[in-house]
Amino acid sequence: MAEGLRERKKRETKQRISDIATGLFLEHGFMAVTVADVAEAADVSVNTVYNYFPAKEDLFLDRMDGVTQRLARMIRGRDRGESAARAVLRELRQDIGAVSPAYGLMDGFDAFMNVIEHAPPLKARLFHLRDQVHEAVVATLREETGAAADDPLPLLVGGQIAWIESAVVGYITGEMTAGRKATTVSREALVLLDEIEELLGEKVLTYAVREG
Amino acid sequence: MAEGLRERKKRETKQRISDIATGLFLEHGFMAVTVADVAEAADVSVNTVYNYFPAKEDLFLDRMDGVTQRLARMIRGRDRGESAARAVLRELRQDIGAVSPAYGLMDGFDAFMNVIEHAPPLKARLFHLRDQVHEAVVATLREETGAAADDPLPLLVGGQIAWIESAVVGYITGEMTAGRKATTVSREALVLLDEIEELLGEKVLTYAVREG
DNA sequence: TGGAGGCGTTGCAAAATTACAGTGACTCTG
DNA sequence: CAGAGTCACTGTAATTTTGCAACGCCTCCA
Numbered sequence: 001m002a003e004g005l006r007e008r009k010k011r012e013t014k015q016r017i018s019d020i021a022t023g024l025f026l027e028h029g030f031m032a033v034t035v036a037d038v039a040e041a042a043d044v045s046v047n048t049v050y051n052y053f054p055a056k057e058d059l060f061l062d063r064m065d066g067v068t069q070r071l072a073r074m075i076r077g078r079d080r081g082e083s084a085a086r087a088v089l090r091e092l093r094q095d096i097g098a099v100s101p102a103y104g105l106m107d108g109f110d111a112f113m114n115v116i117e118h119a120p121p122l123k124a125r126l127f128h129l130r131d132q133v134h135e136a137v138v139a140t141l142r143e144e145t146g147a148a149a150d151d152p153l154p155l156l157v158g159g160q161i162a163w164i165e166s167a168v169v170g171y172i173t174g175e176m177t178a179g180r181k182a183t184t185v186s187r188e189a190l191v192l193l194d195e196i197e198e199l200l201g202e203k204v205l206t207y208a209v210r211e212g
Numbered sequence: 213m214a215e216g217l218r219e220r221k222k223r224e225t226k227q228r229i230s231d232i233a234t235g236l237f238l239e240h241g242f243m244a245v246t247v248a249d250v251a252e253a254a255d256v257s258v259n260t261v262y263n264y265f266p267a268k269e270d271l272f273l274d275r276m277d278g279v280t281q282r283l284a285r286m287i288r289g290r291d292r293g294e295s296a297a298r299a300v301l302r303e304l305r306q307d308i309g310a311v312s313p314a315y316g317l318m319d320g321f322d323a324f325m326n327v328i329e330h331a332p333p334l335k336a337r338l339f340h341l342r343d344q345v346h347e348a349v350v351a352t353l354r355e356e357t358g359a360a361a362d363d364p365l366p367l368l369v370g371g372q373i374a375w376i377e378s379a380v381v382g383y384i385t386g387e388m389t390a391g392r393k394a395t396t397v398s399r400e401a402l403v404l405l406d407e408i409e410e411l412l413g414e415k416v417l418t419y420a421v422r423e424g
Numbered sequence: 425t426g427g428a429g430g431c432g433t434t435g436c437a438a439a440a441t442t443a444c445a446g447t448g449a450c451t452c453t454g
Numbered sequence: 455c456a457g458a459g460t461c462a463c464t465g466t467a468a469t470t471t472t473g474c475a476a477c478g479c480c481t482c483c484a
Contacts, residue, residue: 004442004443005255005256005257005441005442005443006441006442006443006469006470009255009441009442009470010469010470013470013471034430034431034432035431035432035433036431036432043217043221044217044471044472045217045471045472045473046432046433046472047434047471047472047473048470048471048472050432050433050434051470051471054433055432055433056431056432056433216472216473217471217472217473218439218440218471218472218473221440221471221472222439222440225440225441246460246461246462247461247462247463248461248462256441256442257441257442257443258442258462258463259441259442259443259464260440260441260442262462262463262464263440263441266463267462267463268461268462268463
């Protein structure tokens with residue numbers, strides 16, 4: 001491995017810009033902070049910012065990169081005898097149970113979503129993010145099941161699974177921005193997950209069961 | 213003015229390298245610290261170190277750049293009716309009187325000189341430094357008196373003046389490395405300056421008197 | 425309504441920094 | 455005494471960062 005000086009500095013610079021930008025956005029709102037502000041606070045030029053982040057929104061949503069692959073990771077890590085959907089349900093219940101770092105995204109989930117709520121460009125990006133999540137899930141299902149390229153089943157099941165998460169996230173976001181208590185919301189979210197599970201068809205709940 | 217980002221970072225980088233290098237030298241000695249050590253501690257590449265400092269010695273002697281022009285500045289700042297030599301004598305007495313930042317070079321003068329004492333390349337540089345001081349003094353005397361280019365007097369008087377400083381510095385260095393107390397040494401240095409003044413000829417003491 | 429100014433974004437040349445390889449002098453060691 | 459190793463230092467190409475100017479979109483204001 002032996003990470004060189006150049007690689008390390010690149011990583012640190014990108015991380016510093018992202019951290020500082022997120023901090024400024026949380027404090028003043030996405031619209032009130034200019035890219036120039038971020039650059040100055042991070043002690044770099046504006047071009048350097050754009051060197052690492054294609055657009056201003058990426059400064060805030062960058063840390064959601066991991067989110068794109070989150071469901072896919074859950075599926076790949078399912079237990080023996082467990083289906084893809086049940087693995088996702090189980091992991092989501094576990095995450096919600098660990099209230100503090102709400103939903104595993106970051107501390108202050110409500111503050112984070114609040115920034116997005118007041119920034120149209122960011123909301124637009126979130127929709128695109130859902131597509132990415134969906135695609136990642138579908139791709140994973142295809143890999144795990146070895147389904148044919150023209151098999152529509154992964155697409156459909158993947159859509160259901162991706163929907164589970166967005167439903168829960170949407171619910172939590174709405175309740176949190178409404179000012180509800182985090183512990184209350186998380187308890188209700190668990191109930192919501194139960195209802196979601198009842199809504200799912202048998203085909204979805206038993207798709208892509210891991211051998212063993 | 214408006215110092216740009218590039219210039220500011222350049223200045224900060226050079227300063228950081230110099231500071232860290234000096235610290236390492238004071239702690240472990242000049243010979244025991246490699247340029248690679250300095251580079252790593254300063255979080256830059258070896259080439260960047262050489263980009264700012266032509267040779268390893270410069271990492272330590274860099275902060276003596278001001279010293280080169282110190283006597284020249286004293287001369288240019290002499291009072292009305294005061295000669296170049298007397299201005300230097302006066303300023304030196306004043307510096308020595310303010311014991312703490314010994315001789316205006318830096319805190320911990322003895323530690324500083326101790327590093328030099330144990331590093332042949334550094335000692336060699338000090339001799340070169342004296343030439344530079346001498347040249348600066350001579351050049352200043354020529355400017356101030358408007359002496360002809362072939363007039364040997366500035367050269368001779370300048371040599372005497374430069375010698376004053378090196379004599380005092382040499383004395384202080386010797387006594388300090390011998391472990392004498394700083395206050396004692398500075399008191400003796402003042403006596404030494406008196407003796408030096410008595411040794412100087414009338415021509416030297418009255419050269420380049422500022423009009424007024 | 426028109427112009428001035430702020431902001432996101434891009435392109436390009438210059439400057440700074442790094443990686444890599446190499447040279448020469450020196451020390452240590454078998 | 456041969457060879458391996460360390461270290462100061464240099465050269466060169468690649469990479470990163472910066473400075474500068476520009477474009478389009480938008481808002482504000484006269």
